[in-house]
Every structure is written in C-alpha cells, then in structure tokens.
C-alpha cells in the first residue's frame with residue numbers, strides 16, 4: 001500500500017502514525033513546507049520518503065491525504081494532478097468541505113476525491129504534538145464526490161475504520177453546517193470569552209490570574225492557531241454568520257431573563273440545556289475538536 005501526505009502537521013502526522021502502527025509495511029511519502037517534521041518523521045520510521053516539493057514520490061499512491069490548512073490544501077491540487085492514477089483516492093482532512101469540493105471540480109475534476117474530516121484534534125498544532133492515539137475512536141466525516149464509485153467509498157471507509165475511526169458519510173453542505181455548530185461556533189465563543197476578560201480585567205489583573213477550571217475548560221480552544229482559524233471562518237462564512245446570528249439572539253434572550261429577574265425561566269432553560277448536554281459525550285469527554 002502506498003500513501004502520500006501533503007502537509008504533515010498535527011492531523012497529517014497523527015494519521016500517518018496510526019497507519020504506520022496498523023500497516024507496518026505501508027510505503028508513506030510526505031511533503032511539508034518546513035523540513036523539521038519530515039526529518040523527525042523519517043527518523044522515527046513514520047514515513048519512508050520526504051520531499052520539499054510535490055513530486056513523483058506521490059505517483060501511483062492508493063491514498064493521498066491533504067493535511068494543510070484549508071486554503072493551502074486547494075493550492076496542492078494542480079501540483080498533485082499529474083501524479084493521480086486511476087486507483088488513487090484523493091482525500092483531505094480540512095475542517096470545511098464545500099470549499100475543497102469546489103476546488104477539486106475546478107483544478108482536478110477527474111480526481112477520485114472523497115472529502116474527509118476526523119472529529120479529533122487539539123489546540124496545539126504541529127507534527128510534534130501528533131500521536132497515533134489522537135484519532136483513535138473518533139467520528140470521521142466522509143464526503144464523496146460524484147466521481148467516486150461505491151467500491152472506492154467502501155475502500156476508504158474500511159481503511160478509516162481499520163485505523164480505529166468511525167466513518168460517517170454526509171454531503172459537503174450538511175458537513176459544513178454541522179461542524180459550524182459543534183466546532184466553529186465554539187471557537188468563536190471561546191475567543192470572545194477570553195477577549196471579554198482581556199478587556200474587562202481589573203488593574204491588578206485578578207481575572208487573568210485567578211481564572212480557574214470553568215474558564216479554562218470553556219476557553220481551551222482559544223489557544224488554537226489564529227491563521228488556521230481565520231481560514232476556516234472564511235471558508236464557512238455563510239453557516240458561521242447564520243449560526244452566530246442565532247447564538248447572539250439566544251444570548252440576548254438570556255440577558256433579558258436576567259434583567260427581568262425571571263428565575264423560573266432561567267431555571268427551566270438551564271435544566272433543559274443541562275439534560276441535553278448530559279446526553280452528549282456518553283462514551284468519552286475527550287473529544288477535542
């Protein structure tokens with residue numbers, strides 16, 4: 001089995017490590033802008049071939065994973081096109097799917113492309129924070145393009161399952177709405193919570209210094225890479241702005257209940273939300289996208 005990675009950071013590195021663990025004989029080629037992850041991955045035996053340019057090391061791959069930030073993945077398509085063969089499944093791990101599907105149609109329309117998005121991750125980027133366990137047990141969205149046969153979709157599904165993930169197939173539009181609500185909006189909320197403290201802190205900085213578990217849990221993802229998140233926001237602009245309008249509306253609702261001292265309504269609302277929240281994460285509290 002031959003597999004290529006364009007971008008070998010947190011997610012690409014973690015998938016490559018999981019593949020190496022499950023398929024010790026697989027041939028893994030990787031391209032990355034900076035050489036440090038490539039050197040480390042080669043030394044650790046995670047990859048067999050490292051390159052600072054997309055080249056024929058990617059030819060005849062069974063799978064090629066695009067694992068850079070969402071806009072950068074688009075720029076790889078024309079460079080990879082000459083190396084895609086009939087049996088190559090091209091996939092990506094980007095947090096948005098409509099943009100990459102549109103780009104594939106434009107720059108590599110014949111590619112057998114299946115969008116992908118592992119619902120796993122963390123706020124610290126880079127290969128140096130990657131691990132095979134990061135993706136273990138996660139849900140993994142797949143968004144097949146119209147060029148893909150059922151056999152190809154099944155092939156990628158079973159490959160992803162063998163790595164310990166749970167594949168879910170949806171269309172790209174639905175994917176972007178779902179992750180808009182469960183991943184992108186939480187990042188906006190976390191950034192703005194930290195901003196609130198940054199702007200409203202006392203002269204002694206008591207807020208910054210004494211903030212404890214609740215604040216830390218709620219805002220962990222505000223430590224995520226700013227450039228990655230600016231790209232995600234713009235790539236999912238329509239969903240994000242609609243969901244933000246809804247979220248702002250709900251914040252205004254709760255503000256008005258507090259202003260009116262409507263304790264009963266607050267109690268009922270908190271109770272209903274708590275019950276729903278308690279029905280989530282029934283298997284684990286570790287999902288960290």
Ligand code: NAD
Pocket residue numbers: 006007008009010011012031032033034037067068069070072093094095096117118119120121122123124125126127225228232288289
């Ligand atoms: P990362 O920064 O750890 O890795 C990105 C890698 O791409 C880095 O090694 C970087 O050097 C390389 N890169 C960037 N620009 C490049 C270029 N022009 N040419 C070659 N290499 C380049 O980021 P990550 O967290 O692994 O995210 C990668 C993708 O995974 C993103 O599309 C993101 O939306 C998606 N994703 C991230 C998470 C998460 O929690 N971090 C979760 C799921 C999906």
